[in-house]
Amino acid sequence: MRKKIRAIQYGVGPIGAALVRLMREKQAIEIIGAIDTDPAKAGRDLGEVAGAADTPWGIPVSATTDLLNEGADIVVHSTSSLLPGVADQLLACLAAESCVVSTCEELAYPYRKYPQLAAQLDAEAKSWGVALVGTGVNPGFVMDKLVLTLSAGVQRIDSVRVLRIVDAAERRLPLQKKVGAGLSAAEFRERVAAGEIKHHGLPESVAMVSDGLDLGVDAIDEAIEPMIAAADVRTEFLEVPAGQVAGVHQIARGTAHGHEKIYMELQMFVGAKLPGDTIELRGAPNLTLTIPGGTHGDLATIAIVVNSIPAILAAPAGLRTSADLPMCFFPPAAKP
Amino acid sequence: MRKKIRAIQYGVGPIGAALVRLMREKQAIEIIGAIDTDPAKAGRDLGEVAGAADTPWGIPVSATTDLLNEGADIVVHSTSSLLPGVADQLLACLAAESCVVSTCEELAYPYRKYPQLAAQLDAEAKSWGVALVGTGVNPGFVMDKLVLTLSAGVQRIDSVRVLRIVDAAERRLPLQKKVGAGLSAAEFRERVAAGEIKHHGLPESVAMVSDGLDLGVDAIDEAIEPMIAAADVRTEFLEVPAGQVAGVHQIARGTAHGHEKIYMELQMFVGAKLPGDTIELRGAPNLTLTIPGGTHGDLATIAIVVNSIPAILAAPAGLRTSADLPMCFFPPAAKP
Numbered sequence: 001m002r003k004k005i006r007a008i009q010y011g012v013g014p015i016g017a018a019l020v021r022l023m024r025e026k027q028a029i030e031i032i033g034a035i036d037t038d039p040a041k042a043g044r045d046l047g048e049v050a051g052a053a054d055t056p057w058g059i060p061v062s063a064t065t066d067l068l069n070e071g072a073d074i075v076v077h078s079t080s081s082l083l084p085g086v087a088d089q090l091l092a093c094l095a096a097e098s099c100v101v102s103t104c105e106e107l108a109y110p111y112r113k114y115p116q117l118a119a120q121l122d123a124e125a126k127s128w129g130v131a132l133v134g135t136g137v138n139p140g141f142v143m144d145k146l147v148l149t150l151s152a153g154v155q156r157i158d159s160v161r162v163l164r165i166v167d168a169a170e171r172r173l174p175l176q177k178k179v180g181a182g183l184s185a186a187e188f189r190e191r192v193a194a195g196e197i198k199h200h201g202l203p204e205s206v207a208m209v210s211d212g213l214d215l216g217v218d219a220i221d222e223a224i225e226p227m228i229a230a231a232d233v234r235t236e237f238l239e240v241p242a243g244q245v246a247g248v249h250q251i252a253r254g255t256a257h258g259h260e261k262i263y264m265e266l267q268m269f270v271g272a273k274l275p276g277d278t279i280e281l282r283g284a285p286n287l288t289l290t291i292p293g294g295t296h297g298d299l300a301t302i303a304i305v306v307n308s309i310p311a312i313l314a315a316p317a318g319l320r321t322s323a324d325l326p327m328c329f330f331p332p333a334a335k336p
Numbered sequence: 337m338r339k340k341i342r343a344i345q346y347g348v349g350p351i352g353a354a355l356v357r358l359m360r361e362k363q364a365i366e367i368i369g370a371i372d373t374d375p376a377k378a379g380r381d382l383g384e385v386a387g388a389a390d391t392p393w394g395i396p397v398s399a400t401t402d403l404l405n406e407g408a409d410i411v412v413h414s415t416s417s418l419l420p421g422v423a424d425q426l427l428a429c430l431a432a433e434s435c436v437v438s439t440c441e442e443l444a445y446p447y448r449k450y451p452q453l454a455a456q457l458d459a460e461a462k463s464w465g466v467a468l469v470g471t472g473v474n475p476g477f478v479m480d481k482l483v484l485t486l487s488a489g490v491q492r493i494d495s496v497r498v499l500r501i502v503d504a505a506e507r508r509l510p511l512q513k514k515v516g517a518g519l520s521a522a523e524f525r526e527r528v529a530a531g532e533i534k535h536h537g538l539p540e541s542v543a544m545v546s547d548g549l550d551l552g553v554d555a556i557d558e559a560i561e562p563m564i565a566a567a568d569v570r571t572e573f574l575e576v577p578a579g580q581v582a583g584v585h586q587i588a589r590g591t592a593h594g595h596e597k598i599y600m601e602l603q604m605f606v607g608a609k610l611p612g613d614t615i616e617l618r619g620a621p622n623l624t625l626t627i628p629g630g631t632h633g634d635l636a637t638i639a640i641v642v643n644s645i646p647a648i649l650a651a652p653a654g655l656r657t658s659a660d661l662p663m664c665f666f667p668p669a670a671k672p
Contacts, residue, residue: 022491141489149485151665152643153477153636155358214667285635290626299621300489307488326662329487331550 002336004030005309008072008098009046010089011079012036012061014172015103017050018302019076024052026306028336031059033067065089068096074309077102081200083110087117090132094124099315100132101308103301105200107134109144109208109321112220122319131315135308135322136301138164139201142277142291143264144208145322150279150289157213157283161263162205166297167272168247173237175297179247180226181270182238188226188245198224199266202252206262210254212323215261217254225249233271246270306330338672341645344408344434345370346425347415348377348397350508351439353386354638355412360388362642364672369395369403401425404432410645413438417536419450423457426468430460435651436468437644439637441536443470445480445544445657448556458655467651471644471658473636474500475537478613478627479600480544481658486615486625493549493619498541498600502633503608504583505571511633515583516562517606518574524562524581534560535602538588542598546590548659551597553590561585569607582606642666 007029009020016036023029024047034046041049047057068075075093080086083106090107093100110118125132134140143162151157168176180188180197191197203220210217229246232239240246247269254262277291304327311325343365345356352372359365360383370382377385383393404411411429416422419442426443429436446454461468470476479498487493504512516524516533527533539556546553565582568575576582583605590598613627640663647661 025492137489145488146485148662148664149482152481152640152663153473153631154665155635155639155642156361156668157665213665214669285632287631288628290628292624292626295489295623296621299491303491304488306491323664324662326484326660327488328484328659329490329493329549332492333550 004028004336005074005313006030006032006070006072008032008067008070008075009034010075010077010093012041012046012049013078014174015298015302016078018298019078019305020046020050021052022302022306023076025332026330026334027332028334029309031057032070032072033059034061035065035067036061037063039063065092068092068098071096072098073313074099074101076305077104081105083107083114083117087121090121091124094121094128094130094132097128097130099130099312101305101312102132102134103136103305104134105136105139105204108136108139108201109204112207113203118319125319126317129317131312131317131320133308133312133320133322133325135304137295137297137304139204139208140322141300141304141327142295143202143205145327146289147209147279148212148323150287151213151281154281154287155284157215157281159261159282160209160213160215161280163265163278164267164294165272165275166266166268166294167270167275168268169233169235169270171297176235176237176270179268180245181247182240183245185226185228185245192224197248199248199250199268202250202264202266206252206254206264208321208323209262215254216256217261218256220252220254222250222252227267227269229271235270240270310334340364340366340672341410341649342366342368342406342408344368344403344406344411345382346411346413346429348372348382348385349414350510351634351638352414354634355414355641356382356386357388358638358642359412361668362666362670363668364670365645367393367395368406368408370397371401371403372397373399375399401428404428404434407432408434409649410434411436412641412645413440417441419443419446419453423453426457427460430457430464430466430468433464433466435466435648437641437648438468438470439472439641440470441472441475441540444472444475444537445540448543449539454655461655462653465653467648467653467656469644469648469656469658469661471640473631473633473640474602475540475544476658477636477640477663478631479538479541481663482625483545483615484548484659486623487549487617490617490623491620493551493617495596495618496545496549496551496598497616497618499614500602500630501608501611502602502604502630503606503611504604505569505606507633509573512571512573512606515604516581517583518576519581521562521564521581528560533584535584535586535604538586538600538602542588542590542600544657544659545598551590552592553597554592556588556590558586558588563603563605565607571606576606646670
């Protein structure tokens with residue numbers, strides 16, 4: 001019998017907590033520890049911190065990264081959306097000869113924004129013989145991997161459009177606040193200017209799709225606008241009067257020599273009537289894919305990260321992306 | 337500069353002809369020859385046989401398999417749906433140290449129906465250091481690969497349903513005849529009994545999905561019924577009066593200990609009003625994917641086979657399936 005996959009969870013926020021609960025269901029995985037610097041979590045039982053039903057797990061949350069020295073097979077990393085701030089965390093995981101799956105949106109396809117950091121992570125991973133990937137529902141799946149997979153069915157591609165509409169009313173309060181629900185339009189713009197309101201990952205998806213399909217995108221621009229509530233909206237957590245901001249409306253465009261090749265639109269607001277994901281490939285033939293209701297942001301990200309563990313363990317050493325990995329459900333009874 | 341991918345087309349029927357026309361658009365590919373035993377084709381220019389616009393190509397169609405001795409990097413194989421009849425053809429390709437992508441439906445996932453043949457092909461491929469795969473739109477993509485890719489977005493899977501509705505009126509005459517359009521119900525059943533009417537590949541898709549998702553399917557049954565025209569249908573090629581057969585209605589079920597885990601339904605008939613592909617994953621969360629209008633059988637199969645060439649060349653030696661390969665569009669200007 002082969003040994004189990006020894007896993008460490010790095011970051012036990014709401015997503016990290018859900019990640020360990022799902023990992024706990026996989027017979028092939030043994031969670032050997034978790035890292036979180038929050039004093040309210042450090043030293044406590046991981047199962048308890050994660051809100052699991054079968055506590056205690058007998059696994060303490062560690063406040064320091066010394067735990068990485070245990071040399072886990074995989075570190076599941078979920079601490080931040082921005083790559084520069086977590087690069088040292090990732091490098092420490094690699095130096096411990098652990099593969100990494102991270103929810104860091106900017107790691108999903110870092111080659112354009114951070115070419116040096118991407119090269120460094122790739123070189124370090126190769127030098128330690130391990131692989132890392134940033135993934136999740138978006139970036140990592142619905143606006144890029146699924147686009148690339150669908151593209152196998154067409155003979156020619158001229159352009160790509162992706163529309164993702166998320167009803168933030170079905171999400172956590174932090175997500176509802178993060179999209180600006182309840183603000184005035186002026187407040188929204190201030191927060192956007194301060195970098196406090198933004199879904200990270202659209203330019204990463206545009207770049208991944210352009211490179212995968214050879215669409216030659218040489219410029220990517222992104223706009224963030226408020227989505228104004230047309231009528232009063234009430235969620236479990238807050239109320240948005242008509243005329244106030246219901247959420248965020250982001251559009252990223254990838255152009256080649258000034259011609260639009262890739263258009264990606266994300267609407268994430270409370271009260272969205274028709275949530276769903278739509279991918280349109282224009283070419284020969286045209287091909288459209290829809291996910292009515294959409295892929296639930298948190299649930300799908302947690303699924304995708306845990307489901308990616310076997311693929312990243314099997315991948316060649318280096319920095320990988322969702323585009324490289326054959327993504328699939330990770331059966332709970334699968335052998336290690 | 338790297339050398340081009342040297343390709344041989346094995347079988348120049350309607351699908352083979354379209355395959356070489358698409359391969360011709362790829363700068364990374366050099367078509368070095370084609371094999372077809374039809375005396376009406378052998379000796380003629382491949383471009384002419386394939387109905388290309390830019391004839392002559394200066395590439396003759398060869399009547400014999402001696403051409404395989406040229407040791408192409410890839411043989412694109414399109415001669416039959418049934419594996420036993422083409423096994424020797426495939427083995428000859430492998431012995432020439434060529435990778436193979438085949439449209440043979442039964443090769444897409446041969447492990448249940450032909451375990452010995454599958455093992456032999458896998459062993460031979462490994463001994464020659466090459467890889468082979470059977471793929472196409474169905475089996476190979478819309479009822480299996482896309483199901484597995486979508487499954488990356490869910491945390492638990494209980495069962496899978498796939499419905500594919502194809503309007504045969506938009507397809508070639510041989511396809512319209514193959515689905516029985518215009519027959520009486522009695523004639524249809526006779527032809528089914530004679531093995532003349534059947535779309536091959538549903539059990540292969542059921543098996544691929546069951547194994548990929550660990551759904552434990554221990555029995556697969558398949559039913560083939562006529563789809564009766566409710567009203568007169570007229571296509572470019574034929575007329576079907578109301579009450580006659582419009583096409584085929586096939587259902588494959590995969591059960592585990594008697595419980596249905598996978599249901600796949602294929603309706604392929606002239607006059608289908610709502611063609612499209614629908615995948616439903618039941619689990620946590622449920623996830624539904626639709627391709628309104630559907631993936632065009634011929635166009636998508638041709639795309640998928642040619643688009644799979646880079647992936648099979650990069651794959652480890654042995655018998656591979658769509659489940660193993662990261663499927664994606666093959667850009668025409670891609671480097672070899």
